[in-house]
Amino acid sequence: MKVLASYNIKGGVGKTAAAVNLAWLSARGGHRTLVWDLDPQGAATYYFRVKAKVKGGGRGLVSGRRALDDLIKATDFANLDLLPADFSYRSLDLLLEQEKKPTRRLRKILKPLAEHYDVLLLDCPPSISLVSEAVFFAADALLVPVIPTTLSLRTLDQLFDFRARQQLDDLAILPFFSMVDRRKGLHREIVEQLPAQRVEMLKTPIPYASEVERMGLEKAPLGRFAARCGAAAAFESLWDEVAARLNIGNP
Amino acid sequence: MPYRHYLLGEDQKSLLDRLVSQFTLAEESHGSLALVYLDTFDWRLHQADLRLVEEDLCGKARIDLRHVDGTLLASGDFPAKVFAWDFPPGSLRQALEPLIEMRALLPVARLGGRRDLYAVLDRREKTVARIEFLAPQVRGNEDNRQALPPRLLVHSLKGFAPEARRLADFLEGPCGLTRSETGLFDESLAALGRRPGDYSSKINHGLTPALPAGQALRQVLRQLFTTLLANQPGVETALDSEFLHDFRVAVRRTRTALAQLKNVLPAREVEAFRKEFAWLGSITSPARDLDVYLLDFPRFQGFLPPEARADLIPFRHFLQRHQRTEYQRLVKHLQSSRFRALVCRWRDFLEQPGGLEETADGMKPIDQVADRRIWKIYRRVLREGQAIGPQSPPAELHELRKTCKKFRYLMEFFQSLYPAEDIGRLIKALKGLQDNLGAYQDLHVQVETLGRFSREMVAEGDTPAETLLALGRLVEGLDRRQAEVREEFSERFARFAREENQRLCRTLFKSSSPEQA
Structure with a gap:
């Protein structure tokens, strides 16, 4: 099972849209896929029309008293399941802290899922916290949406520094441009120049598109209601890149 | 669902x-x-x-x-x-x-x-x-x-x-x-008139101990015949290699049954059928050999360093070419009047063998006959195995391998007469030995045959020197493996022949028959 985390320190950068659409594409490609909505705001859960509630809450999950598998809900799509968000996830940090080796905890909880899923996508809350640290230890790769602005690039650097300090050498960081507005000169400039300087950067930019915003209204991944739009095509080629980089589907 | x-x-x-x-x-x-x-x-x-x-x-x-x-x-x-x-x-x-x-x-x-x-x-x-x-x-x-x-x-x-x-x-x-x-x-x-699992190459007949041996043997042979015919269309259309494999196993089992239980059915007919089934065994060999080489091809490549593996590809083409020819030959045999006549005569014979009363064992209860035959072949396995030392020639191991197969088939034919757990344990123990003997024999034959294939490839022309070189390296690799497998034999045999298994064989096959010494 490949564990991918859609993550950024900042909020509002297209994290959930990426998690939901990439998960949908993974499932469509025949991989048994699970999304875990770790964000207490529950946007991914909302997109899948599921109630943001988990029996036993975050405490039950972190302590291991609740088997993850019993809390999973099928989405409307074949091969694609969801572990919903819960409001109690807002205190996940505190719950983790009470455990032994809190940063390794998530990895341990996820282990049994490998039998049932090929791909796990974690939709992470925006922050640097114990939860994100635990995610870094559990994940094979971070998918990091980056809005092409100078400030966003700085936070990306911070992420690379953090990985180096924690000696997380096996963790791939895969940034990609998100919410790219071609009308803005700065966006165009950064998107054209940066990938040449940073090899880890994925090549496909995700455009700023009204269809992505409409996901909230339609309560569905793009593939369900706007499969032919530019953003859907961009996610598709982004997924191909991610799958190729991480060797998904090539055991 | x-x-x-x-x-x-x-x-x-x-x-x-x-x-x-x-x-x-x-x-x-x-x-x-x-x-x-x-x-x-x-x-x-x-x-x-x-x-x-x-x-x-x-x-x-x-x-x-x-x-x-x-x-x-x-x-x-x-x-x-x-x-x-x-x-x-x-x-x-x-x-x-x-x-x-x-x-x-x-x-x-x-x-x-x-x-x-x-x-x-x-x-x-x-x-x-x-x-x-x-x-x-x-x-x-x-x-x-x-x-x-x-x-x-x-x-x-x-x-x-x-x-x-x-x-x-x-x-x-x-x-x-x-x-x-x-x-x-x-x-x-x-x-469609079928049920899931309606074909299996495994044999297990619900025989009762008192059933006359003639009837029991016919029951065994009929099932083998059904298996053989069920696989024939798959062989003819070459759907996959296992149709021919199962077809051949059915032939071999039939031959073992006829040879090992020869006093059960009328001798004259049995003799004629044994000859025909031997023919069936021989005409199916060349195609099966090529199937095996092709199935083993990835393993062959594994014997070579990664950079030389692609050099073997022309060898695979050679095998595929010959496989096609051998299958065509085989299909002709299966459509021949000789094969058709065998099928008809064999079917009639299994329906009405006649003269069971005149044979020595035909009317005896099957458990007695099975005990005696299995005990006899088991002792032969022990005798042949114990005689094999580090210097024994490959032919002796091959002989033991054939005896083991007969022992195995007889146990499988008549397994329903014995406690399932006991017979299962023995079959498993024997399988450990058979795996070793089979691997040794296959490697031995492959080392020899690959030399012949190399010469044939040269004769057919256009074989790159790299391929011949790779085949040479492969033979060396197989040779080394053969020596390793040979080394393992004594330990495998000792494990099979350990006192616990010997005791089990005595209990299962020796005690009940008064005729046994």
Whole structure:
């Protein structure tokens, strides 16, 4: 099972849209896929029309008293399941802290899922916290949406520094441009120049598109209601890149 | 597998009206049903409680591998392939490879007809269950269609069990539907006059100890004959290598039965049939040998360093070419009057062998005859095995291998006469020894044959020097492996011949027969 985390320190950068659409594409490609909505705001859960509630809450999950598998809900799509968000996830940090080796905890909880899923996508809350640290230890790769602005690039650097300090050498960081507005000169400039300087950067930019915003209204991944739009095509080629980089589907 | 399966008495429209009064339904698809259940000839997926289904969804192929309880294990959005290695890398191939190995996936039932799919929604408009109206038709090989009763399937979704239950309660309560316990898969096969698992190359006859040996042996031989004929079409069309393998095993078992139990059936006829089955063994050998080389090809490549592996490819082409020729030859033999005459005469003989009273053992109870024969061949295995030392020539190991096969076949023919656990333990112990002897013999023959193949490739021309070099390196590798396998023999034999197994053999085969010394 490949564990991918859609993550950024900042909020509002297209994290959930990426998690939901990439998960949908993974499932469509025949991989048994699970999304875990770790964000207490529950946007991914909302997109899948599921109630943001988990029996036993975050405490039950972190302590291991609740088997993850019993809390999973099928989405409307074949091969694609969801572990919903819960409001109690807002205190996940505190719950983790009470455990032994809190940063390794998530990895341990996820282990049994490998039998049932090929791909796990974690939709992470925006922050640097114990939860994100635990995610870094559990994940094979971070998918990091980056809005092409100078400030966003700085936070990306911070992420690379953090990985180096924690000696997380096996963790791939895969940034990609998100919410790219071609009308803005700065966006165009950064998107054209940066990938040449940073090899880890994925090549496909995700455009700023009204269809992505409409996901909230339609309560569905793009593939369900706007499969032919530019953003859907961009996610598709982004997924191909991610799958190729991480060797998904090539055991 | 659906959560619930109901055969429909009333028409779909009125049932839908009733459902709509209680649940929110959304149409998902309407149209024709086109699905194919696939399995290997020997039902490997069915034996593992799995179903592989290829579906045509509005012109797009989809293939699902599910557990019989409905859990989806792997899927792909492409049509089914014949062999596991033809599937694109991914979870489907990973799941299939260890199960079906070299066997081809064949359609076991094709379904057409009509299908209407509805999603059952909750107040968030989330799908919480699905219902499927089916008016299926099973298609046989000759494209004849047979309608199955219309039905309603309820599919539950993970995490939404109470919703599916509520739906089922409504269908079984107010709507008065009755659950059907058989599924579409079993019904489709039944309509085709088949049942899942109706072929197996394994033998196990329910023999009773007092049955006259003549009758028991006929029962064994009849089953072997059925296996042989069942595999013939697969051999002729070369669907996969295992049809010929099973065909040959049936021939070998028949020969062992006739030779080892020669005083049971009339001697004159048996003699003639033994000659004909020996012929059948010999005409099937060349094609099988090439099958084995081709199956072993990836292993052969593994003997070489990675950079030299591609050099062997022309050798594979050579094998494939010769395999085609040998299969053509074999098919001619199987269509010959000699083979047809053998089939007819053998069938008649198995129906009415006649003269059982005149044979020495024909009327004796089978347990006595089986005990005596198995005990005798077992002692031969011990004798031959104990005589083998580090310097013994390969021919002696080969001889022991053949004796072991006879011992194994006899135990398998008559296993129902002995306690299952005991005979199972012995067969397993013997298998450990047979694996070693088989590997040794195969390597020994391969080392010799590869030399011959190299010369033939040169004679046929156009063989790159790298390929001949690679074959040379392969022979060296096989030679080394052969020496290792030979080293392991004494330990394997000692394990088989240990006191515990000897005691078991004495208890099972020696004690009951007064004739045994």
